[in-house]
Amino acid sequence: MNSAPRPKSSATTRHVVSINNLSNREVETIFSVAQSFLDRLPDKSRSYRIGRSTSIASNAILASLFYEPSTRTRLSFESAMLRLGGDIITSADPATSSAAKGESLADSVRVIANYADIMVIRHPRDGAARLAAEYSPIPVINGGDGSHEHPTQTLCDIFTLKKKNKELKNLKVAISGDLKGSRTIHSFVYALARFGARIVPMPAPGMELPDHVHRRLQQEFRCKFDSGDGSIAALYHTPDEPHQPALFPGPDFEFSIKSYNSASEKVRKQKIAAVYVTRFQKERWTEKQQGYPRIDAKFLKDPKYSRASVLHPLPRVGELDASLDTDSRATYFEQAAYGVPIRMALISLLLGLEPGKTLATYEGGFNRSKFLLYDQPLPSGIRCGNHNCIVHEEKEAPYVRNKFYLMREEESAGGRLRCVYCESEMDQFVIANRKSKWYSTSTGDLAYVTQQNLKDYIVFAQEGDAIRNGYHSRRYGGSKRPRMAVGRS
Ligand SMILES: [Zn+2]
Numbered sequence: 001m002n003s004a005p006r007p008k009s010s011a012t013t014r015h016v017v018s019i020n021n022l023s024n025r026e027v028e029t030i031f032s033v034a035q036s037f038l039d040r041l042p043d044k045s046r047s048y049r050i051g052r053s054t055s056i057a058s059n060a061i062l063a064s065l066f067y068e069p070s071t072r073t074r075l076s077f078e079s080a081m082l083r084l085g086g087d088i089i090t091s092a093d094p095a096t097s098s099a100a101k102g103e104s105l106a107d108s109v110r111v112i113a114n115y116a117d118i119m120v121i122r123h124p125r126d127g128a129a130r131l132a133a134e135y136s137p138i139p140v141i142n143g144g145d146g147s148h149e150h151p152t153q154t155l156c157d158i159f160t161l162k163k164k165n166k167e168l169k170n171l172k173v174a175i176s177g178d179l180k181g182s183r184t185i186h187s188f189v190y191a192l193a194r195f196g197a198r199i200v201p202m203p204a205p206g207m208e209l210p211d212h213v214h215r216r217l218q219q220e221f222r223c224k225f226d227s228g229d230g231s232i233a234a235l236y237h238t239p240d241e242p243h244q245p246a247l248f249p250g251p252d253f254e255f256s257i258k259s260y261n262s263a264s265e266k267v268r269k270q271k272i273a274a275v276y277v278t279r280f281q282k283e284r285w286t287e288k289q290q291g292y293p294r295i296d297a298k299f300l301k302d303p304k305y306s307r308a309s310v311l312h313p314l315p316r317v318g319e320l321d322a323s324l325d326t327d328s329r330a331t332y333f334e335q336a337a338y339g340v341p342i343r344m345a346l347i348s349l350l351l352g353l354e355p356g357k358t359l360a361t362y363e364g365g366f367n368r369s370k371f372l373l374y375d376q377p378l379p380s381g382i383r384c385g386n387h388n389c390i391v392h393e394e395k396e397a398p399y400v401r402n403k404f405y406l407m408r409e410e411e412s413a414g415g416r417l418r419c420v421y422c423e424s425e426m427d428q429f430v431i432a433n434r435k436s437k438w439y440s441t442s443t444g445d446l447a448y449v450t451q452q453n454l455k456d457y458i459v460f461a462q463e464g465d466a467i468r469n470g471y472h473s474r475r476y477g478g479s480k481r482p483r484m485a486v487g488r489s
Pocket of ligand 1: 384385386390391414420421422423424
């Protein structure tokens with residue numbers, strides 16, 4: 001196999017494949033534009049519904065590429081574009097599309113980019129939206145990629161909370177059900193942390209937030225666990241452009257812990273402002289497991305929920321009682337309605353149709369990460385360990401690369417690789433140096449890698465791979481521990 005051709009870097013554009021591609025300030029901009037559409041195009045009887053159309057996008061076309069069916073997401077994007085006065089072209093039937101004939105996503109995107117001004121992609125593979133974006137000269141919006149992300153759903157969830165409660169800071173939000181495998185929940189908790197809300201996990205048995213989400217909440221979003229009530233709260237958040245989480249505590253850290261502790265007692269007594277119910281996914285639940293939480297009138301009788309809005313991404317399958325629909329706390333249909341103004345706002349901002357309001361654009365469509373980027377052709381070295389990642393899709397083999405952010409931990413001297421496409425992480429690998437021909441199984445040795453010497457390193461999945469490629473263990477190679485490269489920068 002030849003090495004993958006590099007996508008041509010196009011003029012500046014902007015893609016949104018993850019909620020973390022957007023800074024807090026940009027999220028606020030999207031919300032203010034969404035609100036202005038609700039004000040300008042009202043439905044007189046329902047304040048949360050867009051009731052009329054405009055023509056600001058009359059010269060634009062949205063392509064919706066759905067590689068798996070999701071009627072509601074597709075229709076809400078298409079409704080948003082039609083409400084803006086734009087046109088849509090759609091490929092909603094994967095069975096008869098060119099993908100079924102074997103065309104790669106990278107090729108489809110480059111062809112379709114000539115037909116439209118913006119595209120939304122839905123795909124069963126994790127990281128597919130990122131790959132599409134890397135080959136697209138026009139803005140790409142992720143409409144859900146495998147179990148990775150669904151950023152417009154998260155925007156809609158946060159917007160709903162914001163509409164119901166003026167401030168997100170210190171807002172207590174309970175999340176119930178499958179916290180393990182739900183992509184909407186993972187994006188949602190990161191967004192809650194970034195806006196300073198307090199997360200109260202209420203998992204179904206065995207469906208707790210995964211370790212990697214916990215770790216990311218602690219290390220990148222500076223969250224702290226309150227042993228008093230089991231809640232998770234962000235110490236502080238950084239409205240960088242776009243959001244760039246920090247790995248190491250900065251000077252504000254001690255101050256934040258102090259203010260956290262004093263605020264903690266007060267917040268602990270607060271009532272729950274919202275209960276976010278996740279969808280019960282039958283395929284993830286075995287017969288033996290019992291007690292999937294069901295949110296009904298009885299559950300909400302507890303006084304701490306007396307003012308709690310009930311949110312659900314819908315569709316529901318029994319975990320949310322239909323008799324609640326007439327309860328004043330039921331907010332899920334309103335939440336679904338906000339999908340239209342939110343998507344209108346995102347589309348119009350990405351197309352530059354809002355005077356005086358913009359989302360930043362970048363060469364290649366993404367802001368540069370603060371983490372070092374390891375980038376090697378597919379045949380060499382380690383591949384993403386997530387088997388549902390787009391890098392494992394045969395059709396895409398000529399177009400994907402082994403790309404990881406190097407996540408270095410200062411204190412524990414450990415290290416992890418985060419796949420650029422699907423963002424899953426690996427904490428077991430073998431680092432090898434091409435110049436010295438040594439390899440090391442200590443992941444902490446990622447600390448030796450710098451921007452300057454990055455090209456000297458290759459990472460393997462296992463020791464055997466390093467040995468087969470002619471590398472020698474530095475542990476057993478000599479009496480003195482050799483240096484792998486120049487020291488830390
Ligand atoms: Zn991956």
